Amino acid sequence: MPLSGWGRMPVVAGDEIRSEDLRRITEDVPLTRGLGRAYGDAALPAAPDTRVAGSRLADRILAFDRETGTLHAEAGLALSQVCDVFLPRGFFVPVTPGTRDVTLGGMVAADVHGKNHHRDGCFGEHVESITLRVADGRIVPCSRTDEPELFKATIGGMGLTGHILDVRVRLIKVPSPWVVQETVPIGGIDEFVDTLRASSATWPMTAGWIDCLSTHTLGRGILYRGRWAEATEARAGHPRTPRAATVPMMAPRGVLRPATIGLFNKAYYARASRTAGTRVIDPYEFFYPLDRLRQWNLLYGPSGFIQYQCVMPTDENGSVVRRFLQLAIRRRDVFLCVIKDCGAEGLGTLSFPKAGISLALDMPFHDGTQPHVDEMNEFVAAAGGRIYLAKDALTRPQHYRAMDSRIDRFLCIRRSWDPDGRIRSALSVRLFGW
């Protein structure tokens, strides 16, 4: 069975063993996969024809405390289920990525961040404890007080410290199940960075979309700012889970091309500019716009695509984002770009975010992609930034090492729990050699 990440590049022959009994199937495999939404090779086996465990059927809620909001669940529980069960009761995850099709285990392993990163940090900040099957087969509970080093290395550790079996995380109480969103058209990249930062002071959630194919101005786009609606301003009733359309099959090569996406972007920008202002919308529209189209990754065709996401500190050099963007869009093949300002570095030993501006760029994969990624990585490393492993497929080990001085600390912890290097992924072998 061919296995791949969301970008469908690379593709590795492997076998994903799925069972409701995650404890049983993690006994003798090197890696656990969730819903496969990491873009690159984070959830792929290191060697072809290897069996990996699939957690998606291990999706039971084990306990929920209405007073504290603490949810204890098996690692395969999907975020979509958490939304369906808990939003009607006034609870939501403290941090959400841009899709609901992820598992709790995956959210811990990637230490996902969201539109509220500048205020609430990563998902891991809100995790109370994790049950882990470590390399020698033992089942080890860990938390800030039990095995704290293992706990911190597991948060953002890309599944390399062991198999995450279950997770205890604190949900937040929301005043209503609706979101107040303000749409702000932005004329260019410098304005974007300034407005994002200024908005962070007053808005709990911010993120922006950039039209990278605009011939108009560099970094033209739309900034979205949001907060949970108070009960008095909420819409009547409960938001309905939206119906999703599904891309039925792999698109032929070249369906997405600069000309078509450029037109789409133009129309999208024009529409958003017309409807600029404040609206009360459902959280699915606010957090998960792309979930409206299932399997949208197939639109990129058989060669697949990559998402390149990096974060760069901007304190000393305000123009760094503009210069990076100029470099990134030179080939005119960035079809989607999301910008977000990140808050301080969090708990996870290897977690992605740090204070600065983060950009995520979707681009089709082709012969020129590897050198392009190399170039961007060199820029990011020189700027003191780093990349997000959950998106990565192409970064070279020397570039990654140049970006992150925490690697040795992480590998040391990993080594102490897994001296034989049993737990591994295609990503870990590519970047760390084991």
Added chain:
Amino acid sequence: MNVVFLGATKGIGRSLARRMAQRGDRLFLFGRDADDLERTTADLNVRAVSGTTVAYTVCDLEQPDGFPEAFDRAASHLGRIDAVVVTAGLFATQDVLERDRMLTQRLLTVDFVNTILFCEEARTRLLGAGGGTLCVFSSVAGERGRTSVVLYGAAKAGLTRYLEGLDHRYYTRGLRVVCVKPGFVRTGMTAGLPEPPFAADPDDVARQVLRGIDLASPVVYAPPVWILVMALVRALPRYVMRRSQF
């Protein structure tokens, strides 16, 4: 509705039990592993509309002697039993079964003999209380002798016929038999098998089964497209079936 549920810990049974709990049905679970039942009970209790509590007792389909006592416990917890759902069963591929006579015996015993013994106990209890619903998972595998499911299909064919007879014999006395024939569903049971066309997710199948239970449909194909697929397969001539791989 008060429901006795055998097989709620896994697969379609898990999804169906969740849908029942979410709409306010009262559930009493049977299963063979206490720890597994405990976890599923917790899951259902959190998902259930507030005020309902799910409970369980160990009842193993391989130990028919335990059936009456398990039903006694269910009755004392639930009071009246309105429905009995059976989704549990064993599955193995034809290749594996042909190599393992012990497993073959186990599978045929569990999926045919013991499932029927369980249904007999359920029937007695339901009829004793004036009627109710007996929903049992058979399979499209029992519709035709197929090269890939000779043994499993034989057990399910026998079970299907039993359920049909039960419906004919006791319908007028208030027993509503629902025979479910799922196609290929993405659960732990089918994990690792090559996925045929029309593969479905357990929650979609569970929704259709619940509708079948509410409408007391005697036969539920899930997803419904399998009605057409199996009509076609039943019509295939023998020389095609002999050469087929499915």
